[in-house]
Amino acid sequence: MKNAFQFHGRGGEYFGIWIVNILLTIVTLGLYNPWAHVRNKQYFYGNTELAGERFEYLATGKQIFLGRLIAGILFVAYISLSNSMPIVSGAIFLFVMVAFPWVVQRSLRFNAVMTRYRGVRFGFVGTIKDAYVNFLGKPILAYVIAALWVSGVVFVLGIMGVAISQPKDLLSGISLIVLVVLILTLFAFVQMFAWVNQGIASYIHNGYLYGEHVFSAQLETKQFDKIYWSGAKVAVVFVLIAAAIMGGLIYAFKSGTQMFALVPLAGLGLYIGMFAVMLYVRALVYAKIRNYTYGQTLIGAERAYAFESNIMPSDYAVLLFTNTLMVIFSLGLLTPFVRVRIAEFLAKHTAIQGDLDALVTQEQAGVQTGATADALSDVFNLDIQF
Secondary structure, eight states: OEEEEEEOOOHHHHHHHHHHHHHHHHHTTTTTHHHHHHHHHHHHHHTEEETTEEEEEOOOHHHHHHHHHHHHHHHHHHHHHHHHOHHHHHHHHHHHHHHHHHHHHHHHHHHHHTEEETTEEEEEOOOHHHHHIIIIIHHHHHHHHHHHHHHHHHHHHHHHHHTOOOHHHHHHHHHHHHHHHHHHHHHHHHHHHHHHHHHHHHHHHTTEEETTEEEEEOOOHHHHHHHHHHHHHHHHHHHHHHHHHHHHHHHHHHHTOGGGGGHHHHHHHHHHHHHHHHHHHHHHHHHHHHHHHHHTEEESTTOOEEEEEOOOHHHHHHHHHHHHHHHHHTTTTTHHHHHHHHHHHHHHTEEEESOHHHHHHHHHHHHHHHHHHHHHTOSSOOOOOO
16 A cells, blocks of 8 residues: 655745744844744644644754754854864864764654654654764764875875876876876765765664654665766766866967857856756755665564655756745745745655554554653753754
């Protein structure tokens, strides 16, 4: 049985909530922000339907206020002291970096427990230890490995460049070295990026609970690698085309032809092309990652319930492009309509396979108490939107 998500929100309806939230946040000098955040989430959760039932977001602004207040104080202190007391600001930055995995784990747990569907709360059981491994340890190790790799490549190719004895071959030799370094650098960072993000996605998708039903996902780094390379290839092709165009313009300038008058137009075309390619690469990678991770995510010990995501990258790219134009030409006033369009699009392309009635009734009675106790244990709640 396929259960498709539906989103019933409307742009005009959400606009009223959005504009009131902004005005109250401004009037209260930002103090209303946690309550605005809760109202936004309650609207989107309450308008998201699955198998005839809607989701609920149970958090209150008061629960989020303390975390936002501490974050605001740290941010203001960091900005204020960055010039006058760089050591103190550096210590604040280091503290935030070290605390970040803990904040992520607490945020995931808090938001899961504050989400309810058919009277049953969600949960999150990912450990703080695994959060530090995936959100701090792996990224640091990846950057170190990539840096050592690139440094080694530059060193070896530098020796090769010194070996070029003929001056006439020097320029071509340097160009070849730069090209090889760029290619190998791209290779190193794509590999490390895939490895890090596979760990993060695996941590999140394997950490959730619905009642007592565990989420599970077998995610492979090689699949992330393929997806990121698909985006990198598109970007590289655009760079090569742009380089060819720029080379033609430089040649036209040196030869003094009238084609040089097309430089402003060509520059505008390259800028628009770069913007379009960036949007498409973003849509391509996001759609493929989402389709893969959702397709691998199962619910329950019997694994009888499976997520499904079928986003077409081209459709998502068009959505991003039109949304960007709407925000730009409306000076931001159409932002609520953009958010509703994204929610509608994602819901339309998401489903769960399986009999949800059997899933819900199996553990409904005993889960609520545990979820409530879990919520009460969150004395210090920080909220992050991923």
